[in-house]
Amino acid sequence: MSIQNSPLVRKLGAYVSLSEPELEILAKFHKNRRTFADKIEMVYEGQSSPSAFILAKGWVCSYKILRSGGRQIVGFQIPGDFIGLRSVLFRTADHSIEPIQKVEASEVKVKDLLGAFQTCPRLATAVLWSASSDEAIVVERLVSLGRRDAAERVAHLFLELSARLKLVGLASATSFECPVSQYHLADALGLSAIHINRVLRELREDGLLTFRRGVVTFDDLDRLVELSGFDRAYLDYEGPMLN
Amino acid sequence: MSIQNSPLVRKLGAYVSLSEPELEILAKFHKNRRTFADKIEMVYEGQSSPSAFILAKGWVCSYKILRSGGRQIVGFQIPGDFIGLRSVLFRTADHSIEPIQKVEASEVKVKDLLGAFQTCPRLATAVLWSASSDEAIVVERLVSLGRRDAAERVAHLFLELSARLKLVGLASATSFECPVSQYHLADALGLSAIHINRVLRELREDGLLTFRRGVVTFDDLDRLVELSGFDRAYLDYEGPMLN
Known part of the structure; x- marks a missing residue:
């Protein structure tokens, strides 16, 4: 799949017209694509230095477990969503992320992400918009x-x-x-x-x-x-x- | 008050060690300080091209009104909080913002904000962190x-x-x-x-x-x-x- 047709680029493209260098960075982020089985946590609450992921295929859910044993699902993430971004910025995951079905996702290291923001500030703005959209x-x-x-x-x-x-x-x-x-x-x-x-x-x-x-x-x-x-x-x- | 002691700088400083040029930009954002009376909306749901504000003094709440007439308060904002950021990025306010008491806040125009991100990408990262914190x-x-x-x-x-x-x-x-x-x-x-x-x-x-x-x-x-x-x-x- 060309990077232009990737769900993340379609999504960010709804907000920022992406330039060639920006698309190249996003293409790099899409490497390291891995498959994750369903019902096995990709990130667990309390995990330190977790990675972020770009979800390419399948759905995941993010949730918090209460001491009572109850679970609150915070959201469902679909292809094109940046998952675990907050956990990366916070250095510790404040929620768990689990595939609902078999998913494919690319791991993004915090170092690479912050480096990309430095060279491509428009990308930082696009990701800020995407995070705002998640908050909405x-x-x-x-x-x-x-x-x-x-x-x-x-x-x-x-x-x-x-x-x-x-x-x-x-x-x-x-x-x-x-x-x-x-x-x-x-x-x-x-x-x-x-x-x-x-x-x-x-x-x-x-x-x-x-x-x-x-x-x-x-x-x-x-x-x-x-x-x-x-x-x-x-x-x-x-x-x-x-x- | 020196910019170093402003609530926003104290808050962003918890995440990013701010440099002189970054502090200068934040100092500029703190100009245009205005007083807002309580119970009069600063931003209303559906408003187009709303401004963002840096809250300097007093509390506000953000909320949505349902067609049933019910109100859901989404959050309380305190000094140092960036308010209305999502509405600025979205071009339309998706919620209302109202002072709970008399407040002082500085208006930040979207143009100035995006310009600052372009020249100071670290500031964009700091604001992204702040937005992630709001989401948490x-x-x-x-x-x-x-x-x-x-x-x-x-x-x-x-x-x-x-x-x-x-x-x-x-x-x-x-x-x-x-x-x-x-x-x-x-x-x-x-x-x-x-x-x-x-x-x-x-x-x-x-x-x-x-x-x-x-x-x-x-x-x-x-x-x-x-x-x-x-x-x-x-x-x-x-x-x-x-x-």
């Missing part, structure tokens, strides 16, 4: 857990994933492959798996969406947007700001 | 709303605020001035004001903490840390990474 996603999840009911939370999450996947060419207008289980959804949305199961059934019976055999299909997109109050503005996919 | 704070709030009970949420938030305020010289070991109301706490923690009131009373009666007349006092710090599972690692105040 966590903020929306916070709003969901604080002030949205269970059906709204599920609908909002699926609409967001659809928009993010579309940007990197992995979703059609009304459907996408979704490898997460009902347990993942429960741990991401502050609900129980039984509650998730009931909500998914209700959404299907109401003709809004179907989640079956790893595929999410929007049966009535307009009503889903209306129900969840989804406004894609926070994803900021409007075209390059830095030319 | 939102993540902890998400964990609270997803998997912590009401008392744990309140204790965790106060311990976090204390650590952040200490970094900029605005808290002692066991107490700090806290201008937020019980309504603010409710909207930040996904609870009702009545629930917050009851939890604060219980925490006080249990000898854990007292929140009275705008001052939070930790009556038993160890037990509070134990109760909330607070681990300050996610705030990453360990000393400069970039020398």
Whole structure:
């Protein structure tokens, strides 16, 4: 795959028109591509000097385990996402990262990343934008857990994933492959798996969406947007700001 | 106040040893200092081309209003915080920002910010770290709303605020001035004001903490840390990474 078609470049390109030298640096980052099996942590909470990764294929989730044993999934990462960036900058991982399915990812060392920022400040700005976009996603999840009911939370999450996947060419207008289980959804949305199961059934019976055999299909997109109050503005996919 | 003693420089200095040229740029950012009255939005959700601000004095909160009329406070910002950074990078504000009390803040234009990154890439890295730190704070709030009970949420938030305020010289070991109301706490923690009131009373009666007349006092710090599972690692105040 040429670097121009890599999910990360498609994503960063939504914000910064990347020059040749910038593309070359990103191409270097895409070396050291490795395969990671599902359910084995790529990074664990408390790990010192962890690496960052550019996710090329497959989904991972990041989460924190509470002393009570409970788990809160902080987010799902998809191809093109920079994962573990905060852990690299912080020298210690403040969360765990685990593949949901077999994934392919390129390891990026902190030294190389900071070196790249030094020679290509626009790249630092692009990564800052990408980190801001990740933060906006966590903020929306916070709003969901604080002030949205269970059906709204599920609908909002699926609409967001659809928009993010579309940007990197992995979703059609009304459907996408979704490898997460009902347990993942429960741990991401502050609900129980039984509650998730009931909500998914209700959404299907109401003709809004179907989640079956790893595929999410929007049966009535307009009503889903209306129900969840989804406004894609926070994803900021409007075209390059830095030319 | 010399620029070295400004809260922002103290905060960024926790991550990057700032050079003379970098301090000069930050000093420029601190000009255009303005006063903002409480309860009047500095930035409103949906505003296009908003400015960013460096908060010098007083607290603000950032929030989103849902169509139901409910409000979710995304975070409290204190002196030294860069506010509205994401809105600047996104060209449209995805949340509102409102002073909780009279505040002083310096406006930073997007052009000047991006220009500074270009000439001082280390500054871009420092701001990226600062943004990552903000994200870590939102993540902890998400964990609270997803998997912590009401008392744990309140204790965790106060311990976090204390650590952040200490970094900029605005808290002692066991107490700090806290201008937020019980309504603010409710909207930040996904609870009702009545629930917050009851939890604060219980925490006080249990000898854990007292929140009275705008001052939070930790009556038993160890037990509070134990109760909330607070681990300050996610705030990453360990000393400069970039020398």
